[in-house]
Amino acid sequence: MSTDATVPVRTYVEQNSAGFVEDLKDWLRIPSVSADPDRAGDVRESAEWLAAKLRATGFPTVEVWETAGGAGLPAVFAEWPSGDPDAPTVAVYGHHDVQPATPLELWENPPFDPSVRDGKLYARGASDDKGQLFFHVLGVRAHLAATGRSAPAVNLKLIAEGEEESGSPNFAQLLRERAERLACDVVVVSDTGMWDRATPSTVTGMRGMIGAQIDVHGPSGDVHSGSFGGAIPNPLTELVHLLAGLHDGDRRVTLPGFYDGIVELSDRERRLFAELPFDEAAWLRNAKSAAAVGEAGYSTLERVWARPTAEINGIWGGHTGPGPKTIIPAEAHAKLSFRLVAGQDPAQVRKALETWLAERMPAYLKYELTFEGGGVFPCLTPLDHPALQSVTRALGRAFAEDPDGEHRRILYTREGGSGPEADLQEVLDAPVVFLGTSLPDDGWHAPNEKVDVAGLLKGAEAAAYLWEDLAGNK
Amino acid sequence: MSTDATVPVRTYVEQNSAGFVEDLKDWLRIPSVSADPDRAGDVRESAEWLAAKLRATGFPTVEVWETAGGAGLPAVFAEWPSGDPDAPTVAVYGHHDVQPATPLELWENPPFDPSVRDGKLYARGASDDKGQLFFHVLGVRAHLAATGRSAPAVNLKLIAEGEEESGSPNFAQLLRERAERLACDVVVVSDTGMWDRATPSTVTGMRGMIGAQIDVHGPSGDVHSGSFGGAIPNPLTELVHLLAGLHDGDRRVTLPGFYDGIVELSDRERRLFAELPFDEAAWLRNAKSAAAVGEAGYSTLERVWARPTAEINGIWGGHTGPGPKTIIPAEAHAKLSFRLVAGQDPAQVRKALETWLAERMPAYLKYELTFEGGGVFPCLTPLDHPALQSVTRALGRAFAEDPDGEHRRILYTREGGSGPEADLQEVLDAPVVFLGTSLPDDGWHAPNEKVDVAGLLKGAEAAAYLWEDLAGNK
Numbered sequence A, B: 001m002s003t004d005a006t007v008p009v010r011t012y013v014e015q016n017s018a019g020f021v022e023d024l025k026d027w028l029r030i031p032s033v034s035a036d037p038d039r040a041g042d043v044r045e046s047a048e049w050l051a052a053k054l055r056a057t058g059f060p061t062v063e064v065w066e067t068a069g070g071a072g073l074p075a076v077f078a079e080w081p082s083g084d085p086d087a088p089t090v091a092v093y094g095h096h097d098v099q100p101a102t103p104l105e106l107w108e109n110p111p112f113d114p115s116v117r118d119g120k121l122y123a124r125g126a127s128d129d130k131g132q133l134f135f136h137v138l139g140v141r142a143h144l145a146a147t148g149r150s151a152p153a154v155n156l157k158l159i160a161e162g163e164e165e166s167g168s169p170n171f172a173q174l175l176r177e178r179a180e181r182l183a184c185d186v187v188v189v190s191d192t193g194m195w196d197r198a199t200p201s202t203v204t205g206m207r208g209m210i211g212a213q214i215d216v217h218g219p220s221g222d223v224h225s226g227s228f229g230g231a232i233p234n235p236l237t238e239l240v241h242l243l244a245g246l247h248d249g250d251r252r253v254t255l256p257g258f259y260d261g262i263v264e265l266s267d268r269e270r271r272l273f274a275e276l277p278f279d280e281a282a283w284l285r286n287a288k289s290a291a292a293v294g295e296a297g298y299s300t301l302e303r304v305w306a307r308p309t310a311e312i313n314g315i316w317g318g319h320t321g322p323g324p325k326t327i328i329p330a331e332a333h334a335k336l337s338f339r340l341v342a343g344q345d346p347a348q349v350r351k352a353l354e355t356w357l358a359e360r361m362p363a364y365l366k367y368e369l370t371f372e373g374g375g376v377f378p379c380l381t382p383l384d385h386p387a388l389q390s391v392t393r394a395l396g397r398a399f400a401e402d403p404d405g406e407h408r409r410i411l412y413t414r415e416g417g418s419g420p421e422a423d424l425q426e427v428l429d430a431p432v433v434f435l436g437t438s439l440p441d442d443g444w445h446a447p448n449e450k451v452d453v454a455g456l457l458k459g460a461e462a463a464a465y466l467w468e469d470l471a472g473n474k
Helices: A009-015 A017-028 A037-057 A130-147 A171-177 A235-244 A267-275 A280-286 A300-306 A346-360 A386-398 A421-428 A453-470 B009-015 B017-028 B037-057 B130-147 B171-177 B235-244 B267-275 B280-286 B300-306 B346-360 B386-398 B421-428 B453-470
Strands: A061-065 A075-080 A089-095 A115-117 A120-122 A155-161 A186-189 A201-206 A208-217 A309-318 A331-340 A366-371 A411-415 A432-434 A450-452 B061-065 B075-080 B089-095 B115-117 B120-122 B155-161 B186-189 B201-206 B208-217 B309-318 B331-340 B366-371 B411-415 B432-434 B450-452
Touching: A009 A017, A009 A130, A009 A453, A017 A037, A017 A120, A017 A130, A017 A453, A037 A061, A037 A075, A037 A130, A037 A155, A089 A130, A089 A421, A120 A453, A130 A155, A130 A453, A171 A421, A186 A421, A186 A453, A201 A386, A201 A432, A208 A235, A208 A346, A235 A309, A235 A331, A235 B235, A235 B309, A267 A300, A267 A411, A300 A411, A309 B235, A331 A346, A346 A366, A386 A432, A386 A453, A421 A432, A450 A453, B009 B017, B009 B130, B009 B453, B017 B037, B017 B120, B017 B130, B017 B453, B037 B061, B037 B075, B037 B130, B037 B155, B089 B130, B089 B421, B120 B453, B130 B155, B130 B453, B171 B421, B186 B421, B186 B453, B201 B386, B201 B432, B208 B235, B208 B346, B235 B309, B235 B331, B267 B300, B267 B411, B300 B411, B331 B346, B346 B366, B386 B432, B386 B453, B421 B432, B450 B453
Parallel strands: A089 A155, A089 A186, A186 A432, A201 A411, B089 B155, B089 B186, B186 B432, B201 B411
Antiparallel strands: A061 A075, A075 A155, A115 A120, A120 A450, A208 A331, A208 A366, A309 A331, A309 B309, B061 B075, B075 B155, B115 B120, B120 B450, B208 B331, B208 B366, B309 B331
16 A cells, blocks of 8 residues: 655654644643533543544544543544554553643643743643644654555554543443453553653553551540550550551561562663663652662662552541540541552452451451452563564654664653553553653643653654554564 | 537538538539630639638638639638647648530539439539539538537648649649648548449549650652652651550550559559459440450559550541542651559650650651640559558548448549649649549539439548548547
8 A cells, every 4th residue: 555655754743743733732722621520521622622633634433432420521532444454453542631720820821822932832731641642643644654555554543531630430441341442452552751851761561559448446436545545455556556567677568478479570671770860869859758768679760660569648546636635546547558560460459458457457456448449450561572662663763863773772661650551451451552752841730731842743753663663564 | 629519420411411412502503614714704603602611611711712824713722720730731622613514405404403313413513523522511510510629630721623624724833833832741632433332442543644746757748659659758657667666565665664663553452453343344335445455464453543554646647538549648647645653754754755766766757756745743642651541441430330330441443544633742742642432423524413412421421530530530
């Protein structure tokens, strides 16, 4: 299907950059804030805008998908078959909803009135995630222009969520309901970034999570600590004893079997992590903390990216107001969350916590252990996975001085947080790779969110190379 | 100064019981609720009522004393010198303010409209503490009638506080300011009770207390537990580790030197405690608890009466609302209180906690340790103290079938709580003994507070015997 009248990807992207930015600005003017019920109409308009644009780009199938929650925050699905029977199928994930823009007074330009200054596009959603989702529209056009194809070299699917900034409450169910339509060989997530402007990189995994709450019951009501103190169980004292046992002296989590079967860091990955220009002082400023501490034997980046944790997110019980109140309180509560890494299953950690607590809780105490849903799976694509190698080559080409010459070196990062990406891996049973070019200083969720226009163009370029690469044309 | 026209104490008390009850009902009609600013005038009226009654009883010196707080909740002081140069000086302590009476709808008779039913006088303050303070008025009259004296055999002082139910905020200062006027050889506190109706007893001591708050600082603001979890200190985790170390495996407090110099229970006292008809199941119902646990090697009563404790009264930090919030919180807080026994000094425990915390707090954490005032001293009068032996004999006589025949056996209890009694011991440098006949089911601080009229008459009788006994006439 190729013709001779091709234009190199980079050339095509550069020639079409002005229109790309103008289109993106149009989309950014729609305040698709999913957390604001008054903006539900805007989220829908954003979905319709994207759907129209995808149709105009050439996607033969474009649908607006309602989710189960009934909030009217639809997703957009698009599909463009390759036509080649052997072509792999790729599903691109991103989201078209945005964070709230408050506090408005801190913005230099109104958050939904996009403005380009010094090569940076300022608007809510410019980087997270409309800009990064939209570079795929330019990318697929560049891919067709460069290959002379009338359809992509891969079967290209795209799913743009409308509830990501509200915690993706209905996304896993949507995936399960539409799993057949979304079936693919690889998921390409465009909702993350690179290490920094000088260090192009890609994410290889995210941590999973499961949240729990422990409620310990002491006396059936608060009692006087003078009359009874020293002779009955104090649920706060019992709870701190339990929680203090969650970690051993090496700050490893003590749940039975917690580390069994986890994917350990390879020597190569540790070496590559160590090559990242990590500035611990700057990292600590972001962490608002004075010291880095954690599991013995691991660096700070290894701890947040590749090691599971048990964190206490909140504790409460007894008298918490001003002044003294000498009681033994009726109840003690704690909220916990466990970050999980590849090889861990939220359901197994749930069972381990149940067992651990049942074994350690004194028989004279009643308690409840509840979980925040079923948890989020971790996801990880190994460095030697062909799809990740394709992403690496595509990024290396996009960030190279000459895309057909020597490739730029691409490093690897991970995300310490947890997100719907894991559901993609889990439900679609496909490896997840990450193609994102945003930068740590883009100000996600903050006033004056921006994106480097050059970064979005590199993203479009990388996407175009990636479809070629995944189809076997390297 | 004695005459032949004497009347035995018991006879006098019985002959004057009707008038005693009518007078007490008059006083109970004054709603002297110290916690209610709108009742300040009633507290003052209560003081004036008592002052007038003491004057009418024969006390040559009666004064209404203002306290430093300016709330207009005065104390009453009265003094009646013996005239004998060798007579010991006794200071009786009680309080004329009362607890709030809410919830009013649970009272069978209005709380300030006293009612006698089945030999029990129902009213707020009937037992705590107007009734027990007022039996001294009848007691001293019985003492004079029985001895034929025109002045007591002891130099009798009486101090009736007006802020006890509000935590005695100004009492220690009042004592210090008036220490010379209140100077005495022994303090007789009439604000406690007996074991039960069938087991007359006296209190020998109360626990002291010091309260503290620990504030641990983590990140300078809440941070995301995905991005940073596992690599920075979590102040909640650090706090629970610290607090879990407050007790060892025997539930003994680990502060350095915490147990040094404390007055251990004697074998005799343990035997006498064990003679009390203690019903652990009933005690646990009062404690609203399913199990009795505490320091290894001690019984439940020993734990609450004679052993010091460290209790966590409250903890808070991080996310405490509904649902998950995956943060590492900026702060963690705990309120602690330590109950102290004889031989412990609140200031020493304060220093021990400071040292303990400084030694255990990791260097990377900032924290504050603050104390709730200077604490309350414990007080204890040993079983072999002559004043306590006098109280034992006086009670034994009052509760005997024939006051001049064989005495009733009197047992000993203590109070696990802490109160202004310790200030009396500390400031006046005098032993404190307890003469109270109220009962555990009198409903202190609860609706339908009552007192057995017969118990108040026994209190009056015991007071009369006590003044004789302390003066050397046994």
